[in-house]
Ligand SMILES: CC(C)(C)[C@H](NC(=O)Nc1cc(F)cc(F)c1)C(=O)N(CC(=O)NO)CC1CCCC1
């Protein structure tokens with residue numbers, strides 16, 4: 001199973017590479033890795049497993065973070081509602097592409113972190129509030145989905161990793177708490 005020791009950290013050159021598109025159909029190894037990535041996220045959100053293996057509670061991970069420079073990401077975003085066990089979004093995305101997005105921007109009220117960054121970085125990370133994505137699943141089927149708010153932020157964060165972009169690249173270093181106009185701050189406490 002994947003643990004934090006498989007996750008490469010800030011400073012590793014692979015995090016700054018543009019990852020290669022995956023050729024379909026996936027090889028068995030690529031399918032295996034993709035499923036391990038999703039399992040890592042599920043494990044990391046299971047209190048007992050996360051504690052036992054010291055996993056940070058992950059909602060998304062990109063293959064480059066495992067030193068595999070391929071355009072594959074896994075996303076597992078739990079439901080906002082505690083009584084609801086079904087995740088808001090859970091899938092493995094092969095060659096994901098943002099095909100359109102809203103003018104409106106959003107950002108998390110508490111900023112962002114990253115499984116590959118072992119430090120706090122203050123500042124808002126402006127992202128598109130809504131995106132339409134196209135991607136392939138591990139069986140090679142094409143999907144086209146519209147996402148907004150937190151799931152949209154997670155996927156944009158992961159697709160950035162496929163292009164060698166880290167979340168802090170998007171923070172305005174002159175004024176980290178600057179809120180671009182037309183941006184709506186998204187807090188866990190707010191809807
Ligand atoms: C960096 C880390 C803090 C581990 C972050 N976790 C996270 O947001 N967990 C979380 C949030 C919830 F709302 C509910 C829940 F169950 C767990 C994360 O996985 N990522 C993904 C990452 O680093 N991918 O490379 C960072 C997030 C920042 C904004 C989007 C993803």
Ligand SMILES: [Zn+2]
Pocket residue numbers: 113114115116157161
């Ligand atoms: Zn990250």
